[in-house]
Amino acid sequence: MKLIFFLFFSPFVFSCNSTQKAIGPKKTNVDYANTITAQDLKKHLYIYAGDEMEGRMTGTKGQHSAAEYIRDFYKSEGIASPPGTNDHFQNIPASFFQGRRDSQPSENVVAFIKGSEKPDEIVIISAHLDHIGTDKEGNVFNGADDDGSGTVSILEIAQAFQQAVKDGHPPKRSILFLHVTGEEIGLYGSRYYTENPLFPLANTVCDLNIDMIGRIDPDKKDNPNYLYLIGSNKLSQELQDVSTAMNNKYTKLDLDYKYDDPSDPNRFYYRSDHYNFAKNNVPIIFYFNGVHEDYHKMTDTPDKIEYDLMAKRAQLIFYTAWEIANREKKITADKL
Numbered sequence: 360m361k362l363i364f365f366l367f368f369s370p371f372v373f374s375c376n377s378t379q380k381a382i383g384p385k386k387t388n389v390d391y392a393n394t395i396t397a398q399d400l401k402k403h404l405y406i407y408a409g410d411e412m413e414g415r416m417t418g419t420k421g422q423h424s425a426a427e428y429i430r431d432f433y434k435s436e437g438i439a440s441p442p443g444t445n446d447h448f449q450n451i452p453a454s455f456f457q458g459r460r461d462s463q464p465s466e467n468v469v470a471f472i473k474g475s476e477k478p479d480e481i482v483i484i485s486a487h488l489d490h491i492g493t494d495k496e497g498n499v500f501n502g503a504d505d506d507g508s509g510t511v512s513i514l515e516i517a518q519a520f521q522q523a524v525k526d527g528h529p530p531k532r533s534i535l536f537l538h539v540t541g542e543e544i545g546l547y548g549s550r551y552y553t554e555n556p557l558f559p560l561a562n563t564v565c566d567l568n569i570d571m572i573g574r575i576d577p578d579k580k581d582n583p584n585y586l587y588l589i590g591s592n593k594l595s596q597e598l599q600d601v602s603t604a605m606n607n608k609y610t611k612l613d614l615d616y617k618y619d620d621p622s623d624p625n626r627f628y629y630r631s632d633h634y635n636f637a638k639n640n641v642p643i644i645f646y647f648n649g650v651h652e653d654y655h656k657m658t659d660t661p662d663k664i665e666y667d668l669m670a671k672r673a674q675l676i677f678y679t680a681w682e683i684a685n686r687e688k689k690i691t692a693d694k695l
């Protein structure tokens with residue numbers, strides 16, 4: 360009896376299932392954000408901030424290996440190299456680093472997802488790929504937080520957007536994933552990009568710059584569910600409002616704006632790559648965990664990273680980029 364029953368109904372069951380499969384449950388930004396996991400971030404960071412990368416000093420073999428790791432990831436994900444670049448590299452001649460002792464050529468690494476409705480409007484997500492190298496004995500500065508954390512977060516964010524593309528939900532605006540070189544020696548890669556932009560800066564909606572999001576500031580030990588946001592309303596109140604709304608709705612981090620105080624002596628607003636965009640009137644947000652005891656020390660290693668927290672912070676950046684890329688109205692620099 361059972362078998363006959365099954366046979367009788369099976370064509371109906373089959374057709375139902377296949378219809379469901381063809382349409383599929385509609386995935387949302389939450390589904391894509393959830394592909395950004397602590398486990399994946401950790402897997403990338405143990406390689407990216409491993410000793411083989413020799414501290415990623417600009418122009419060295421280790422830095423080029425780091426750039427290749429990023430490029431290979433984008434190729435494996437099928438994320439395009441933007442027009443005007445050579446196989447995901449924006450090459451920078453040694454002459455651009457003049458004034459540096461022993462200056463060598465280097466490269467920014469770029470990847471591009473074209474917008475479906477407003478492809479000329481570009482949302483940039485950036486992080487620096489370089490660090491400070493080795494000491495004279497060859498001991499490695501791994502730079503797991505600085506800025507391995509920002510680098511691998513972008514890889515995971517890009518993968519989430521690319522999954523959406525594969526599912527037929529491309530962003531309306533274009534997204535440029537920008538890994539800049541030469542940050543530690545003076546914000547060279549981001550300056551090179553803004554002086555030689557792949558897309559006009561006038562059409563660049565914003566730069567979401569990530570530099571150190573994997574650790575906890577000693578001052579925040581009692582409330583580790585936080586992130587410092589710097590410069591988020593300096594050029595565009597709308598940008599900060601979007602960021603706040605996404606955090607309230609999804610990630611619920613304690614967003615701390617204390618470094619926006621113009622009298623703060625750290626002057627962090629001027630100290631990472633977003634500044635080269637801000638000075639060209641492109642609205643920015645700088646995402647930052649603050650300094651800690653291992654900052655620019657050999658002890659900034661992957662085992663000290665808070666991976667669950669880092670995943671949540673990366674998800675906030677993903678949600679913010681998703682909203683900026685997909686909302687009807689382009690955010691404007693309303694404070695110029």
Ligand SMILES: [Zn+2]
Binds near residue numbers: 505506570571631
């Ligand atoms: Zn850094």
